[in-house]
Amino acid sequence: MQLNHYDTPCLWVDLDIMESNIQHLAGYFKSRGLEWRPHTKGIKIPEIAKLVINTGAFGVTCAKLSEAELMTAAGVKNILIANQVVGEQKIERLCQLSRINEIIVAVDHLETIQLMNRIAEKFAVTLNVLLEVNTGMNRAGLDPGQPVLDFYQAIRDLEFIRNRGLMAWEGHTATIADPDEKVRSISASMEKLSATVSLCRENGIPIEIISGGGSGTYTISSNFKLLTEIQAGGVIFTDVAYSKWGAETRPSLFLRSLVTSRPSPKRIITDTGWKTLPGWSVTPKPLGVDAVDSISFSSEHGVIHLTRENTSLQPGDPLDYMVGYGDNTVFLHERLYGVRNGEVETIWEVKGRGKYT
Amino acid sequence: MQLNHYDTPCLWVDLDIMESNIQHLAGYFKSRGLEWRPHTKGIKIPEIAKLVINTGAFGVTCAKLSEAELMTAAGVKNILIANQVVGEQKIERLCQLSRINEIIVAVDHLETIQLMNRIAEKFAVTLNVLLEVNTGMNRAGLDPGQPVLDFYQAIRDLEFIRNRGLMAWEGHTATIADPDEKVRSISASMEKLSATVSLCRENGIPIEIISGGGSGTYTISSNFKLLTEIQAGGVIFTDVAYSKWGAETRPSLFLRSLVTSRPSPKRIITDTGWKTLPGWSVTPKPLGVDAVDSISFSSEHGVIHLTRENTSLQPGDPLDYMVGYGDNTVFLHERLYGVRNGEVETIWEVKGRGKYT
Structure with a gap:
C-alpha cells in the first residue's frame, strides 16, 4: 500500500536508509572495540530495538523505568536505565524488573541507594548500578574524582547492590557548532572521567562499564580509549538536528x-x-x-x-x-x-x- | 487515596478550582449574551467537556477531526472543527460524522469545498461550514471583506453545503503584554471582521454564527458586540501562560x-x-x-x-x-x-x- x-499527519521511516544507518553504526562501534547500547527514548519501538540488537547492539539504554519495562516485555535484554530511580514505588518496580532481566540503573545519592539496598533485600534481588558522574553537563551526577571514590566506599558493604562502573553524558557538548571547540569540550569531559576511573581503580574499586556518548557526540567520544559502551540511539533515524550535530548517518x-x-x-x-x-x-x-x-x-x-x-x-x-x-x-x-x-x-x-x- | x-510524573487538577473556573466562565459569557463553545484541544478529556456543557457551554470546539470523533462518541453535541478538513479520506470521515452529530467545519478554499459538496452528496449529508477569515493572525483564512463575499457567492449553489457564518481567531494578539496595545490590536481585528459581516449581510448572505475568542483574549474580545460565541477553553484549567495573558480564572x-x-x-x-x-x-x-x-x-x-x-x-x-x-x-x-x-x-x-x- x-x-x-x-x-x-503520518510519521514514516525510510527502511533502506534506517537499516543502512544501523549497519554502519554497528560496524563503526565494533571497529573501535566498543559495545553499542543505543538509547531508545527517541526510538520508542521495541521491534526496532530488537532489529538494532540483531545487527550488533548488545542491549539498550532507557530513560525511564516504564520504558525498560516495555522493552523487557518485548524480549530486549541488557537494559541500562540512564537515570535515577527514586521513591519506594519505583524502586519496588525496579526490583521486580530485575528478577526477569539484567537491568542497570544510574545512581548518585547515598540515601537512595541505601533504600534500594533495603528494598532489594526484601525482593531477594541484586541491583546493578553505575555511578553517574557530572563531567560538565551540570544536570544530575556526582562531581568527578574524590566524591565518586567516597561514594563507592560508602556503598561497598551494601549486600544487594552490585557496582558495575560509571556513566557520564557529555550532553552539554552535543550542540557546539565549532568542530575544534567541540573536540576540546569533549576532551575536557573525558579527562575528568578518566581521572575518576584511575582514582577508583587505584583504590581497588572495579570499573567494568564506562557508559556515555550520544548521537550528537559519538563521532568524537568514541575515539577516546575510555568509554566501554556508547549510548547513541536516535542517530539510527537521523534528523535535521543530528545531521547538524555531526552524525555520519x-x-x-x-x-x-x-x-x-x-x-x-x-x-x-x-x-x-x-x-x-x-x-x-x-x-x-x-x-x-x-x-x-x-x-x-x-x-x-x-x-x-x-x-x-x-x-x-x-x-x-x-x-x-x-x-x-x-x-x-x-x-x-x-x-x-x-x-x-x-x-x-x-x-x-x-x-x-x-x-x- | x-x-x-x-x-x-502525575498530572493533576484541583477540582474545586476547576469547577469554580467553569462556573465563573459560564456566567461571564451568559451575562454578555454570548454562547460558549470551549476549545478542547488543551482539555482532551470528554468527561470534562461534558461537565463544561452541563455548566453552561452549548457545544465544543475541536482542532482535529479525530478529536471531534472522540467527543461525538462520548455524547458531546454541537462541535465546531476550527480547522480545514482536506483530502478525500478526511472529508469522507467528516461526512460520516455529520450523519450522527452536528458538526461545523472551517473552510477557506473553493476547490476543497467543491470536493466536500461532491462527497457529501454521495453520503447524503449536508455539511455545515464557517468561512475562516484572516483578521491579522496570518495563518489560514480568507482575507476579510470582498474575498469573503466572493467566496460566499461562489458556494451559494452548492447543494450539500450549508453556510452558517464566519470564524476568526485573533491569536496574534493573545501574548501582547501591554494592555492598551492588546485592546487596540484586538479592536483592529474586530473591525475587519465587523466590516466583513456588514458587507455579507448587505449582499443577502446570512451570517448566523460569528465564532472567535480564545483563552488569551476572551476578556477583551467578548466585549465587542460582534462575536456570537467564544472558543476559550484552556482557561478552565488556567496555567502560567493564561494567568500572564489576562485570564481571570x-x-x-x-x-x-x-x-x-x-x-x-x-x-x-x-x-x-x-x-x-x-x-x-x-x-x-x-x-x-x-x-x-x-x-x-x-x-x-x-x-x-x-x-x-x-x-x-x-x-x-x-x-x-x-x-x-x-x-x-x-x-x-x-x-x-x-x-x-x-x-x-x-x-x-x-x-x-x-x-x-
Missing part, C-alpha cells in the same frame, strides 16, 4: 502532512503543528518546497513562509518534512510507517508513547 | 514530580522533562521552592537552579509544578488525576491523546 493511502525519518490551506501564494499551511511535528529547538525541513523563508508552528497548524510566490501546492496535496528532532517527535505518534520503495512494508505501534514514569 | 500514592492544573537528584545545594533535579512538562514558550512554576533562579528541561529531567543553597528537598520527595501551558502538557499524559481536599476523587483517561488526524 502506498503511504498516501494512510491518514495524515543519513536522514531516514519524515512526516507526511497534507496542505490544508493556501491563503496566499507565499504561505503554505499544513496539517501538522507542534503536537505532531515540533519545531522547538530544531526546525523541520519541508521537502520539495523551494524558497522557504521560515516555518512556524501552532499546536495543529504548520505554516511555511516562502520568499517568492508559488501556487503549485494546493489543499489536499501531500507534503513531507524531514523531522527536526526525532526525540521530541516520535513519542508524540501512535504509529510509525516503515516505507520501502514507496510502499508501506510495516506499521509499528509506538509502544513507548506514554512510558514516562 | 492521596495523590502521593500514584506514580510520578485561577490556576488549577499541576504536575507532581519526584526529586530524583540533589547534585548541588543550588540545583534540584526532578523526574519530569519536556516529555511530560514542556517549558517551551512558557516556564512552569515549581511550588514551595524559594529563590528559584531558572528552570531548564531535557527530555526526561527537570532542572531547577536556585539562587541560594537549600538542602531541604531530597531525592524521593514530591514537588509540584504549576503547568506552564496546558495545551502543550495535557495531551502528553495518559491520565489526569482530579484532586479534592488532597484526595484523588477521579482519574480521567486523557482520551484525546493521539487524536491528531
Whole structure:
C-alpha cells in the first residue's frame, strides 16, 4: 500500500536508509572495540530495538523505568536505565524488573541507594548500578574524582547492590557548532572521567562499564580509549538536528502532512503543528518546497513562509518534512510507517508513547 | 487515596478550582449574551467537556477531526472543527460524522469545498461550514471583506453545503503584554471582521454564527458586540501562560514530580522533562521552592537552579509544578488525576491523546 493511502499527519521511516544507518553504526562501534547500547527514548519501538540488537547492539539504554519495562516485555535484554530511580514505588518496580532481566540503573545519592539496598533485600534481588558522574553537563551526577571514590566506599558493604562502573553524558557538548571547540569540550569531559576511573581503580574499586556518548557526540567520544559502551540511539533515524550535530548517518525519518490551506501564494499551511511535528529547538525541513523563508508552528497548524510566490501546492496535496528532532517527535505518534520503495512494508505501534514514569 | 500514592510524573487538577473556573466562565459569557463553545484541544478529556456543557457551554470546539470523533462518541453535541478538513479520506470521515452529530467545519478554499459538496452528496449529508477569515493572525483564512463575499457567492449553489457564518481567531494578539496595545490590536481585528459581516449581510448572505475568542483574549474580545460565541477553553484549567495573558480564572492544573537528584545545594533535579512538562514558550512554576533562579528541561529531567543553597528537598520527595501551558502538557499524559481536599476523587483517561488526524 502506498503511504498516501494512510491518514495524515503520518510519521514514516525510510527502511533502506534506517537499516543502512544501523549497519554502519554497528560496524563503526565494533571497529573501535566498543559495545553499542543505543538509547531508545527517541526510538520508542521495541521491534526496532530488537532489529538494532540483531545487527550488533548488545542491549539498550532507557530513560525511564516504564520504558525498560516495555522493552523487557518485548524480549530486549541488557537494559541500562540512564537515570535515577527514586521513591519506594519505583524502586519496588525496579526490583521486580530485575528478577526477569539484567537491568542497570544510574545512581548518585547515598540515601537512595541505601533504600534500594533495603528494598532489594526484601525482593531477594541484586541491583546493578553505575555511578553517574557530572563531567560538565551540570544536570544530575556526582562531581568527578574524590566524591565518586567516597561514594563507592560508602556503598561497598551494601549486600544487594552490585557496582558495575560509571556513566557520564557529555550532553552539554552535543550542540557546539565549532568542530575544534567541540573536540576540546569533549576532551575536557573525558579527562575528568578518566581521572575518576584511575582514582577508583587505584583504590581497588572495579570499573567494568564506562557508559556515555550520544548521537550528537559519538563521532568524537568514541575515539577516546575510555568509554566501554556508547549510548547513541536516535542517530539510527537521523534528523535535521543530528545531521547538524555531526552524525555520519543519513536522514531516514519524515512526516507526511497534507496542505490544508493556501491563503496566499507565499504561505503554505499544513496539517501538522507542534503536537505532531515540533519545531522547538530544531526546525523541520519541508521537502520539495523551494524558497522557504521560515516555518512556524501552532499546536495543529504548520505554516511555511516562502520568499517568492508559488501556487503549485494546493489543499489536499501531500507534503513531507524531514523531522527536526526525532526525540521530541516520535513519542508524540501512535504509529510509525516503515516505507520501502514507496510502499508501506510495516506499521509499528509506538509502544513507548506514554512510558514516562 | 492521596495523590502521593500514584506514580510520578502525575498530572493533576484541583477540582474545586476547576469547577469554580467553569462556573465563573459560564456566567461571564451568559451575562454578555454570548454562547460558549470551549476549545478542547488543551482539555482532551470528554468527561470534562461534558461537565463544561452541563455548566453552561452549548457545544465544543475541536482542532482535529479525530478529536471531534472522540467527543461525538462520548455524547458531546454541537462541535465546531476550527480547522480545514482536506483530502478525500478526511472529508469522507467528516461526512460520516455529520450523519450522527452536528458538526461545523472551517473552510477557506473553493476547490476543497467543491470536493466536500461532491462527497457529501454521495453520503447524503449536508455539511455545515464557517468561512475562516484572516483578521491579522496570518495563518489560514480568507482575507476579510470582498474575498469573503466572493467566496460566499461562489458556494451559494452548492447543494450539500450549508453556510452558517464566519470564524476568526485573533491569536496574534493573545501574548501582547501591554494592555492598551492588546485592546487596540484586538479592536483592529474586530473591525475587519465587523466590516466583513456588514458587507455579507448587505449582499443577502446570512451570517448566523460569528465564532472567535480564545483563552488569551476572551476578556477583551467578548466585549465587542460582534462575536456570537467564544472558543476559550484552556482557561478552565488556567496555567502560567493564561494567568500572564489576562485570564481571570485561577490556576488549577499541576504536575507532581519526584526529586530524583540533589547534585548541588543550588540545583534540584526532578523526574519530569519536556516529555511530560514542556517549558517551551512558557516556564512552569515549581511550588514551595524559594529563590528559584531558572528552570531548564531535557527530555526526561527537570532542572531547577536556585539562587541560594537549600538542602531541604531530597531525592524521593514530591514537588509540584504549576503547568506552564496546558495545551502543550495535557495531551502528553495518559491520565489526569482530579484532586479534592488532597484526595484523588477521579482519574480521567486523557482520551484525546493521539487524536491528531
